[in-house]
Amino acid sequence: GENVEQHPSTLSVQEGDSAVIKCTYSDSASNYFPWYKQELGKGPQLIIDIRSNVGEKKDQRIAVTLNKTAKHFSLHITETQPEDSAVYFCAASLYGNNRLAFGKGNQVVVIP
Amino acid sequence: EPEVTQTPSHQVTQMGQEVILRCVPISNHLYFYWYRQILGQKVEFLVSFYNNEISEKSEIFDDQFSVERPDGSNFTLKIRSTKLEDSAMYFCASSESGQGVGQPQHFGDGTRLSIL
Numbered sequence: 001g002e003n004v005e006q007h008p009s010t011l012s013v014q015e016g017d018s019a020v021i022k023c024t025y026s027d028s029a030s031n032y033f034p035w036y037k038q039e040l041g042k043g044p045q046l047i048i049d050i051r052s053n054v055g056e057k058k059d060q061r062i063a064v065t066l067n068k069t070a071k072h073f074s075l076h077i078t079e080t081q082p083e084d085s086a087v088y089f090c091a092a093s094l095y096g097n098n099r100l101a102f103g104k105g106n107q108v109v110v111i112p
Numbered sequence: 113e114p115e116v117t118q119t120p121s122h123q124v125t126q127m128g129q130e131v132i133l134r135c136v137p138i139s140n141h142l143y144f145y146w147y148r149q150i151l152g153q154k155v156e157f158l159v160s161f162y163n164n165e166i167s168e169k170s171e172i173f174d175d176q177f178s179v180e181r182p183d184g185s186n187f188t189l190k191i192r193s194t195k196l197e198d199s200a201m202y203f204c205a206s207s208e209s210g211q212g213v214g215q216p217q218h219f220g221d222g223t224r225l226s227i228l
Contacts, residue, residue, distance in 0.1 A: 032214025043219040051214050102155040
């Protein structure tokens with residue numbers, strides 16, 4: 001089955017700087033890549049997603065890029081704020097298959 | 113904004129007992145899912161459910177697990193005879209559709225299941 005890996009496991013950034021989290025996936029047939037943010041005591045919240053027919057997608061301070069050849073995708077957060085501190089999960093799924101394969105998560109800490 | 117709700121937030125059960133975890137998916141969603149996360153490990157897919165039947169299940173979802181949509185709003189996960197290794201956070205999710213490329217899944221806040 002699909003295997004998703006996330007790096008780094010913990011990321012500390014100064015407020016206002018950018019944060020980048022990278023994920024790799026194993027199955028070249030995967031074509032849907034969502035990112036989730038999880039705050040303490042809450043469930044994963046979908047923040048952005050990308051499909052394999054697109055190379056990049058932006059939503060305000062958040063962007064996701066996809067490199068199908070290298071089988072990796074990244075989350076970019078610009079102008080980080082303290083409320084961006086959370087665990088971020090990447091995931092992948094195959095066409096017609098709703099099973100999401102998750103990475104292990106990244107703890108992002110924004111230092112005021 | 114509509115959300116997935118799960119109850120209880122924390123369930124403590126003796127090993128060997130049956131437990132039922134409850135979820136109310138987003139009202140216009142048609143596909144429902146259960147995932148679990150054992151402490152320190154990845155979130156793992158258990159099962160997906162559509163049109164009153166299981167559409168896919170993982171190797172984790174063995175005979176001790178079952179799912180049901182008992183009425184028009186609830187979606188439940190039953191674990192028949194709990195084991196210590198069933199201790200985990202269980203997440204329910206729902207999506208509007210399950211067809212085509214990538215349907216966004218929205219998650220509840222989870223039920224923490226502790227088996228003693």
